[in-house]
Amino acid sequence: xxxxxxxxxxxxxxxxxxxxxxxxxxxxxxxxxxxxxxxxxxxxxxxxxxxxxxxxxxxxxxxxxxxxxxxxxxxxxxxxxxxxxxxxxxxxxxxxxxxxxxxxxxxxxxxxxxxxxxxxxxxxxxxxxxxxxxxxxxxxxxxxxxxxxxxxxxxxxxxxxxxxxxxxxxxxxxxxxxxxxxxxxxxxxxxxxxxxxxxxxxxxxxxx
Numbered sequence: 001x002x003x004x005x006x007x008x009x010x011x012x013x014x015x016x017x018x019x020x021x022x023x024x025x026x027x028x029x030x031x032x033x034x035x036x037x038x039x040x041x042x043x044x045x046x047x048x049x050x051x052x053x054x055x056x057x058x059x060x061x062x063x064x065x066x067x068x069x070x071x072x073x074x075x076x077x078x079x080x081x082x083x084x085x086x087x088x089x090x091x092x093x094x095x096x097x098x099x100x101x102x103x104x105x106x107x108x109x110x111x112x113x114x115x116x117x118x119x120x121x122x123x124x125x126x127x128x129x130x131x132x133x134x135x136x137x138x139x140x141x142x143x144x145x146x147x148x149x150x151x152x153x154x155x156x157x158x159x160x161x162x163x164x165x166x167x168x169x170x171x172x173x174x175x176x177x178x179x180x181x182x183x184x185x186x187x188x189x190x191x192x193x194x195x196x197x198x199x200x201x202x203x204x205x206x207x208x
Contacts, residue, residue, distance in 0.1 A: 003041045003074040009050040009102060014190030017052045017104035018205075024069035025203045036072045045074040052076070054097040056169070057109040058084045058116065062198045065109065069203075077103060083116030084108060085135040086169045086176075095179045098189050105189060106173065106180070109203070110166040111196040117162045118152035139165035166193040166206060 012020075027033060054077040055065040065071070065078045077097045079090055097103045110117075119129070120136035142164045143150075146157040170193050174181050183189045193206035 003044045003072060004050045004052055006050050009052055012052050012104050014104045014187070018190060018192060021053060021069045021105070021107065022205070024071055027070045028068055029201045034070055034072070038073060041073040049074045049101070051097070051101065051103055053105045053107060054094055054103045055079065055107045055109055056081075056084050056086070056090065056094070058082060058111055058114055060111060060114065063109070063111050063196055068196060068201070077101070082132055083114065083120065083136050083165065084110055084169060085132060085165075086172050087135070091173065091177050094173065095177055098183055099179050103189070106191045107194055108166050108169045108173075108192075109194045109196055110162045112159060112162070112198050114158070114162055117158055117165065121150070121152040121158055121161060136161070136165055139168045142168065163195060163206060166195065
């Protein structure tokens with residue numbers, strides 16, 4: 001499989017980009033890989049890159065977007081930070097990826113058994129991590145179905161918060177970036193959320 005060129009990238013619609021990610025995850029789950037020559041892709045991307053997707057995911061060592069979606073060099077912009085939270089620098093990177101580099105989709109990817117979410121649910125405070133985890137608090141506050149044991153020990157509560165955190169991040173992207181919001185309104189990009197299961201390898205896409 002060759003890397004994307006300007007022509008192949010421009011021919012993709014946001015819906016097609018989403019389908020590529022879904023098909024890649026299906027291959028990953030079935031322990032299959034597209035036939036790629038990575039050294040050839042190094043040469044093909046030496047003069048430029050034309051990725052089709054921008055993915056915001058967690059730093060968790062089990063959640064490499066390139067592996068989960070079976071993508072190669074030059075295929076995706078991968079943004080990784082604990083808890084897949086949003087800040088000004090990440091938002092600026094997304095604006096560069098979509099407006100300048102013409103990626104067709106933004107995926108915010110949460111995952112099961114996320115240590116950052118567990119830490120936020122347990123109100124952990126430790127150095128600079130404290131400020132990062134506070135960005136997850138809006139999702140905790142939005143989780144109103146759990147009345148008892150609202151802590152990191154409650155797996156159902158943590159999973160609910162994880163999904164809500166993905167949706168909250170998407171809401172912030174739309175509200176805080178007029179550039180991205182306009183691209184979405186024009187149908188040039190799609191913004192979607194997903195949940196990766198660290199036990200099965202499956203990505204479930206969320207309605208957003």
